[in-house]
Amino acid sequence: MRILLAYDSLSGNTKLVADEITAELRTLGHDVTDFRVAGDANYPLDESYDLYILGAWTVDYGRTPPDMKDFIYELGKPSHVALFGTGETQWGVENFCGAVDRMQKFFGTTYPTLKIEQMPHTEKDRQAIKKYVQQVLDKRSETL
Numbered sequence: 001m002r003i004l005l006a007y008d009s010l011s012g013n014t015k016l017v018a019d020e021i022t023a024e025l026r027t028l029g030h031d032v033t034d035f036r037v038a039g040d041a042n043y044p045l046d047e048s049y050d051l052y053i054l055g056a057w058t059v060d061y062g063r064t065p066p067d068m069k070d071f072i073y074e075l076g077k078p079s080h081v082a083l084f085g086t087g088e089t090q091w092g093v094e095n096f097c098g099a100v101d102r103m104q105k106f107f108g109t110t111y112p113t114l115k116i117e118q119m120p121h122t123e124k125d126r127q128a129i130k131k132y133v134q135q136v137l138d139k140r141s142e143t144l
């Protein structure tokens with residue numbers, strides 16, 4: 001499958017998760033175009049992908065960071081979008097990874113989501129990432 005994986009990461013936590021997801025997808029034989037979103041980038045959005053995976057950190061009490069919002073504006077609303085993110089419960093459990101919830105609502109997607117506290121560093125996190133990848137791929141396969 002051709003997959004676009006775009007992520008926003010300020011201090012590197014979300015990048016670590018994105019890299020693990022990308023590595024897992026490539027191990028499973030998928031063709032992944034991955035990049036970090038940035039204000040002035042020229043995104044490879046001319047072609048379409050079979051699946052879009054977007055990841056972001058969360059800012060300002062549950063909000064989506066501005067660079068990811070800008071990217072989503074350029075992306076539009078493709079059919080198959082899965083979300084993931086990192087955050088910190090110290091910002092309030094109700095705001096934890098709020099960007100994931102907001103993006104999910106925006107896209108109206110029912111793909112599984114993944115939320116990691118700060119950076120992935122335990123075996124449990126690694127397993128959660130693998131499980132997320134498999135669940136997303138399984139859901140995409142249902143419509144092929």
Ligand SMILES: Cc1cc2nc3c(=O)[nH]c(=O)nc-3n(C[C@H](O)[C@H](O)[C@H](O)COP(=O)(O)O)c2cc1C
Binds near residue numbers: 008
């Ligand atoms: C100004 C600011 C606001 C934040 N607000 C939230 C928040 O509302 N909810 C949350 O889960 N995390 C919040 N965080 C924590 C970050 O989302 C978290 O550290 C994340 O893992 C950072 O990802 P990154 O390293 O990819 O940038 C906030 C961090 C900063 C700096």
